Amino acid sequence: MDALIAQLQAALPAGTVMDGKAAAERLPGFAMGFGKRIGVPRAVLRPSSTAEVSQILRACHAAGQPLVPWGGCTGLVEGTYVEGGLALSLDRMNRIEEIDPASGTMTVEAGCILQTVGEAAEEAGYLFPLDLGARGTATIGGNISTNAGGNRVIRFGMMRDMVLGLEAVLADGTVMTSLNHLIKNNAGYDLKHLFIGSEGTLGVVTRAVLRLRSKPVSQNMAMLAVSEFASLPKLLRRLEKALGGTLSAFEVMWEEFYNLVTTPPALGQPPVPHGYPYYVMVEAMGGDQEADDARFEQALAAALEGGDIADAVIAKSQAERNKMWGLRDDVFQVVRLGPFFSFDVSLRIPQMESFVAEVRAGLKARWPDSQVVFFGHLGDGNLHVIPGVGDGSAETHHAVEEIIYGALRTRGGSVSAEHGIGLEKRAYLSWSRSAEEIALMKTLKRTLDPKNILNPGKVFEAG
Ligand code: ZN
Numbered sequence: 001m002d003a004l005i006a007q008l009q010a011a012l013p014a015g016t017v018m019d020g021k022a023a024a025e026r027l028p029g030f031a032m033g034f035g036k037r038i039g040v041p042r043a044v045l046r047p048s049s050t051a052e053v054s055q056i057l058r059a060c061h062a063a064g065q066p067l068v069p070w071g072g073c074t075g076l077v078e079g080t081y082v083e084g085g086l087a088l089s090l091d092r093m094n095r096i097e098e099i100d101p102a103s104g105t106m107t108v109e110a111g112c113i114l115q116t117v118g119e120a121a122e123e124a125g126y127l128f129p130l131d132l133g134a135r136g137t138a139t140i141g142g143n144i145s146t147n148a149g150g151n152r153v154i155r156f157g158m159m160r161d162m163v164l165g166l167e168a169v170l171a172d173g174t175v176m177t178s179l180n181h182l183i184k185n186n187a188g189y190d191l192k193h194l195f196i197g198s199e200g201t202l203g204v205v206t207r208a209v210l211r212l213r214s215k216p217v218s219q220n221m222a223m224l225a226v227s228e229f230a231s232l233p234k235l236l237r238r239l240e241k242a243l244g245g246t247l248s249a250f251e252v253m254w255e256e257f258y259n260l261v262t263t264p265p266a267l268g269q270p271p272v273p274h275g276y277p278y279y280v281m282v283e284a285m286g287g288d289q290e291a292d293d294a295r296f297e298q299a300l301a302a303a304l305e306g307g308d309i310a311d312a313v314i315a316k317s318q319a320e321r322n323k324m325w326g327l328r329d330d331v332f333q334v335v336r337l338g339p340f341f342s343f344d345v346s347l348r349i350p351q352m353e354s355f356v357a358e359v360r361a362g363l364k365a366r367w368p369d370s371q372v373v374f375f376g377h378l379g380d381g382n383l384h385v386i387p388g389v390g391d392g393s394a395e396t397h398h399a400v401e402e403i404i405y406g407a408l409r410t411r412g413g414s415v416s417a418e419h420g421i422g423l424e425k426r427a428y429l430s431w432s433r434s435a436e437e438i439a440l441m442k443t444l445k446r447t448l449d450p451k452n453i454l455n456p457g458k459v460f461e462a463g
Helices: 002-011 020-025 050-063 114-123 140-145 231-242 255-261 289-305 318-329 331-337 349-366 394-409 426-432 435-448
Strands: 017-019 043-045 068-070 086-089 096-100 105-109 163-169 175-178 204-211 218-226 247-254 278-286 311-314 343-346 371-377 382-388
Touching: 002 017, 002 050, 017 020, 020 043, 020 086, 050 086, 050 163, 050 175, 050 204, 068 140, 096 114, 105 114, 114 140, 140 204, 218 231, 218 289, 218 318, 231 247, 231 278, 231 289, 231 349, 247 255, 247 318, 255 278, 255 318, 255 331, 255 371, 278 289, 278 318, 289 311, 331 371, 331 382, 343 394, 349 371, 349 382, 349 394, 382 394, 394 426, 426 435
Parallel strands: 043 086, 068 086
Antiparallel strands: 017 043, 096 105, 105 204, 163 175, 163 204, 218 278, 218 311, 247 278, 247 371, 343 382, 371 382
16 A cells, blocks of 8 residues: 555655544544444545546555545444555545526535535525534535535435536546536436435546525424324425425434423523423425415414414524524434434334333343433434433443334334445444445445455445
8 A cells, every 4th residue: 555655655745645634633523422443544545636536546546545435534334444445535626616696506616515506506695405513614515425414305305306417536547527517308317316325435526516495585493292102294295284394304313302402501592491292393495584484483373372382482693593403413422321322213103102112112122321302303204212221332232222223123214314334333334234235336336346455344244
């Protein structure tokens, strides 16, 4: 590896090859806060153009040298883990190349920070709808490679739905430029989907054409208290109908999570009183402030009258709306549980209540002092489960996985809703995908990366 590093150092502009330890020290630690490993690479390659990415991959391919692509390293499944190996960071490829106001598209380099893209879209009078907790560090390339989800999937879909075209460099250095700007393009296979959500195992995304949405004029938010689980799906359907397609978030917090983020040392205040089993943060974004305000209030009044909700507080100002999102974003309060593990699962809404009960009972039976918080994007069938149990050891983690994924498997759920598989969930891929599905994934991997150099060992062992 050192000979190859020296070769690349000589061939590429000064500053492109960085010492791995120095690079690892600069990482912001979002993922590490959740106990996820990234590792210390031997070196980090920081190209500043697609041509340089291609040059690097050509050399690695020739030498059979594995390479781990890095975005913002905020992922939660150890998909960027690279102890002692070579990492490829696109952090210097962070330009917004073009915003086309007429067609509502933005062309960016993969190292662009998500928040920067959001702000640039807003300045141009548009909305780029992807939003998630790591927005200030996560990159568009990472968001594409992991098919990121986040807070507004119910309205705008996942990252896959926001990418019109992309450019990727294949394992052998071939540059596949497919910067499609068209919403409709059925000319053959839609190759971009090979690279969206494949976690850097089939190619390195270098540029993308993003689809922008019209910027909403109105934003309404409320925190709702709900007395029983059966009311949650009813409430969701009621709001979808009553709000005429403007519902943009339906975030459910189980009582323990709500209490955690609204009691000291958390800075958040409870908008509605403690004491209910479920809290729902709803957001609607529309095009007519006055009419949308009235419709939002009416919808909530009808839900109150219909018994779907027990209490409701509508945010009255931008500051109050920001505070509500702040509660949902304050996930790091889970450190108060002691050693914890984080899970990201999806299952059909009618099966959630029994799933939660089974997980709670399974954890309590094994660890009587354990605590567990549930919250998530219920409208998407996506739950985040964070158990605080025992000593945080690998053995405990494994035992907790068996309980949670076991309850999921019998219900046909997915071990990964939006975080991906990475290294962490690799052993459980077959609990959510069939043997035929996994065999086809491996066929694609062997075809596109015959020497297994791109993020090897992530998602599955190529074998
Ligand atoms: Zn999430």
